[in-house]
Amino acid sequence: MKKVFAVALGILTAIGGFVDIGDLVTNAQVGARFGLSLGWVVIVGVVGICVFAEMSGRVAAVSQRATFDIVRERLGPRMGMANLLASMAVTLLTFVAEIGGVALALQLVSSVNYLLIVPFVAFTVWLILWRAKFSVMENVLGLFGLGLVVFAVALWQLGPDWGDLTHRMMVVDKPGDEQWRTWAYYAVALFGAAMTPYEVFFFSSGGVEERWTTKDLGTMRLNVLVGFPLGGMLSLSIAGCAAVVFGPIDASVDTLGQVGLPVAVALGKVGLAVALIGFVSATMGAACECGLSVGYSIAQYNGWQWGKYVRTDVAARFHVVLLLATLAGAAVLLTKVDPILVTEFSVVFSAVALPLTYFPILVVANDPDYMGKHVNGRLANSLGSVYLILIGVAALAAIPLMIVTRMGA
Amino acid sequence: MAQDLADQESSKDRLSGSLDAVLHLLDRQVVDADDLMVCKVDDLELTVFDDGVLAITGLLAGSAAAVPRYGDQGFGGLLHDYWRRLGRTEADRDDPYRIDLELVDHLDSAVKLKVGREGALVRQGQRARRLNRLLQMPVQGLDGVRLGRPLDVRLERETSDPGERIRVIGLVVGHGRPGSYFGYDRRPDMGPWLVRSVLRWLHRHSTYAELADLDELDWDAGVIRVDPARLQPLKAVDA
Numbered sequence: 223m224k225k226v227f228a229v230a231l232g233i234l235t236a237i238g239g240f241v242d243i244g245d246l247v248t249n250a251q252v253g254a255r256f257g258l259s260l261g262w263v264v265i266v267g268v269v270g271i272c273v274f275a276e277m278s279g280r281v282a283a284v285s286q287r288a289t290f291d292i293v294r295e296r297l298g299p300r301m302g303m304a305n306l307l308a309s310m311a312v313t314l315l316t317f318v319a320e321i322g323g324v325a326l327a328l329q330l331v332s333s334v335n336y337l338l339i340v341p342f343v344a345f346t347v348w349l350i351l352w353r354a355k356f357s358v359m360e361n362v363l364g365l366f367g368l369g370l371v372v373f374a375v376a377l378w379q380l381g382p383d384w385g386d387l388t389h390r391m392m393v394v395d396k397p398g399d400e401q402w403r404t405w406a407y408y409a410v411a412l413f414g415a416a417m418t419p420y421e422v423f424f425f426s427s428g429g430v431e432e433r434w435t436t437k438d439l440g441t442m443r444l445n446v447l448v449g450f451p452l453g454g455m456l457s458l459s460i461a462g463c464a465a466v467v468f469g470p471i472d473a474s475v476d477t478l479g480q481v482g483l484p485v486a487v488a489l490g491k492v493g494l495a496v497a498l499i500g501f502v503s504a505t506m507g508a509a510c511e512c513g514l515s516v517g518y519s520i521a522q523y524n525g526w527q528w529g530k531y532v533r534t535d536v537a538a539r540f541h542v543v544l545l546l547a548t549l550a551g552a553a554v555l556l557t558k559v560d561p562i563l564v565t566e567f568s569v570v571f572s573a574v575a576l577p578l579t580y581f582p583i584l585v586v587a588n589d590p591d592y593m594g595k596h597v598n599g600r601l602a603n604s605l606g607s608v609y610l611i612l613i614g615v616a617a618l619a620a621i622p623l624m625i626v627t628r629m630g631a
Numbered sequence: 632m633a634q635d636l637a638d639q640e641s642s643k644d645r646l647s648g649s650l651d652a653v654l655h656l657l658d659r660q661v662v663d664a665d666d667l668m669v670c671k672v673d674d675l676e677l678t679v680f681d682d683g684v685l686a687i688t689g690l691l692a693g694s695a696a697a698v699p700r701y702g703d704q705g706f707g708g709l710l711h712d713y714w715r716r717l718g719r720t721e722a723d724r725d726d727p728y729r730i731d732l733e734l735v736d737h738l739d740s741a742v743k744l745k746v747g748r749e750g751a752l753v754r755q756g757q758r759a760r761r762l763n764r765l766l767q768m769p770v771q772g773l774d775g776v777r778l779g780r781p782l783d784v785r786l787e788r789e790t791s792d793p794g795e796r797i798r799v800i801g802l803v804v805g806h807g808r809p810g811s812y813f814g815y816d817r818r819p820d821m822g823p824w825l826v827r828s829v830l831r832w833l834h835r836h837s838t839y840a841e842l843a844d845l846d847e848l849d850w851d852a853g854v855i856r857v858d859p860a861r862l863q864p865l866k867a868v869d870a
Contacts, residue, residue: 285740287660294671295658298810299700302658525660525671525692527748536667581826585813588822590869591645591655592740603823610825 229444235364236449241456242508243323244316244415244569246501247562249457250481252408253464254474255400261391261458263409267416268454270612272446273605274417274580275425277587277598279442282429285592289426289579290522296582305578306523312575313420313515315568317551320509321347322561326478327501337556344552347509351517351544356431356530363507369500373459376488376497382466407623407630410616411566414573416454417613422579423515427522431531436596463488476562516547566629573620576613584610644737646797649868651817652687652762652784653810660741661690661730663748669730670752672742673697675762676729677799685842686796687786689729690742691761692752696727700763707767728752732797760850766809770802770855773846778859779805782812782837785868802845802855803865805837812837817869838862 252260278289287295294302324343325336332339350359396405425446434442463484464475475481482501486494514530521528521540528540555561584606587598598606645655652675661669673696676689698714699707718724730752736745744751762784770778783803789796803816815821815830816837840857842848847856 287740291660295660296810296813298653298658298808299673299697300702303701521668522660525668527668532667584823585826588826589814590818590821591814598822607823607825610823 225441229441231361232441232445233449233452234368235360236445237364237368237452237456240421240450240453241367241370241460241504242316242418243319243505243561243565244418244572245457246323246460246478246481246504247475247565248408248411248415248569249461250464250475252412253461254468256397256405256408257465257469258387258390258458258462259393259396260405260409260412261461263412264416264454264457264461265391266612267413268451268457269605270413270609271417271421272450273602273609274422274583275446275450276443277602277606278422278426278583279429279434279446280439280596281583281587281592282426283434283439283442284436284594284596285586286430287586287592288430288518288522289423289583290519292586293579293582294523296585297578301578302523305575306519308571308575309419309423309519309579310516312418312568312571313423313512313519314547314550315564315571316418316420317509317512317516317547318554318559319561319565319568320505320512321551322555322564323478323505324502324509325555326561327498327505330479330482330501331498336561337558340552340555343506343509344548344555347506347513348545348548350510351513351530351548352534352541356428359510360428360507363503363510366499366503367507369496369498370456370460370504372485372489372493372496372500373456373463376485376493377459377462377466379488380463380466380484382462387462387465401627403623404627404630406619407627410573410620410623411569411630413612413616414569414571414576414620416457417576418569418572419575419579420512420515422583423519424511427514427518427529431529433531439596478562513544513547513551517541517544570620570624570629573613573616575617577610577617580610580613643739646735646738647788649785649787650738651803651814652786652799653766654783654812654814654817655738656687656690656742656786657762657810659738661692661744662741663744663751664736664746665748667748669744669748670728671697674700674727676755677760677762677765679760680796684796684798685848686798687732687762688759689731689755690735691727691729691755693728695723695725696761696763703767723754726754726756729755764850764853768853768855770804770840770857772859773856778857778862779837780809781855782807782809782834783816785839799842801839801841803837804840804857804862805834807833814869816865817867819867820870837865839865 282288293305321343325339328339329336467484467487482497485497517540518528520543526539527537534541586592590597656672659672663669670692672690674691675687676691678688679685699711701707701710715724734744734746736743766781770780772778781802782805784799785801786797787800789798812834815827840862844861845857
């Protein structure tokens, strides 16, 4: 019974934890402009994050080594450092976006300017990172993040033409008023939003935090293979809601309030309240994960003690990094930079930084020295190779597309 | 965690048999007797013994060991100079931390020590040969033609007298960077097919040189000379 509970809890938190500010904003923007014609990218991205997270989770469970340990060990200090700089730039950008997301969601509730809320959000995030137990942090925020399920309910209430919606997902097409290069740019952005590097840093380091062993492989797989796709369904409902409400009137989504508007249209105040709880928890959870990922990666690269499974004074350097990262995140937001714009940047650069992390994990997941008999099977390797190419193409295409489309304008 | 680890086959000790210095030791996490993290293996100390044996005798850590590894001799040297400039007053600026190989319990996905981490890192205190220096040396034919550089250094634990030393037995020679074969030379059956094929094609000219077959290993001039006829094809050690 306890086992069933653990599995259920893991899946639920994976659903709530999958959606973050990047998914919220990008899916709503894409839904409003392209309908569900880019829905297939979400599916490709979800399968990708399943492949990647399953491999890195398995490596963590079998060898007790988290992602950046492996990166440094296989790529050496030079490429490892290049990867660290790129990944940390993206993760800090995402961290800024998540803190900003929490503040914007609280602004919707309180009408207090988000700039005044940012310091409080940052302080709360730091307090959670410093004091809260790992499992409490993950479970509480993950469960409240499930509030985002209202988007699925709202989509059902809005009663779209389901046949038309799903048909658009199956064919490669775009609305007539959009260019193919804009379409490609948003495809890369959606892919980056689904496969954010911090998710994998956090997932594998979390496995070490929770002291997974080979006995936990089944639970880990269920979390990934059920939780992430269900999280992907939430992403699609957000896009679907935006498509139904904003598509016909040609409106674009530029604020967090507009992301939640379809829920208000379909379900009224109560629905919107639940959506806001979902926003705050999901982005707060993601903010904690991002902050921790910065600490995890820098400590793992340098060989320092890290993690919340030891007392804070044992992992002193790790906690100094967490504090500095949170301060930096808040400081960036207080420059009045638009958090939504930061989000757009972060998802595109996610796609750029991904290959350097993905490649060493793919190699080590095949190495019997690390994995014993738990090396990649045929399916993991076929999918792993396909995604190695996909991730490479997305990484190469991201910046040129960003420039020629002027960020999808 | 320790007892759960015991039933995993991946936890066998790599140091007891054949291993590669870059692939298996360099940049590994060092973990103490209580499973707390100590440092990374930033470099390895090599000692030339009186009987001519070249062996690994210690793990080196800290910036003094890591900084020179950030580039080849040109850029790495420059970086090293700048880094020294930031602390000219410190007498031990260039002296890396060292962990004696005697203190190492075993090697699996991490280097496990026999002792606790407090005070585990002490300054090396003496100039000794470093693995990184060996990896930077060009490998030349007898006529001075460049054949490549060491991509990895093959090690083996001695089984007979005086025993227990982890000695260098040969070099993987080729083009590219040390460690860039990612272990596909030792295990030609390792997946995935795509990565294996590309890496094995990139390293199709890589070869193996027994240490005994080297004509010269000149630490002062920083050059390795070998008769190209004595180079051997790479063997699948772990297959």
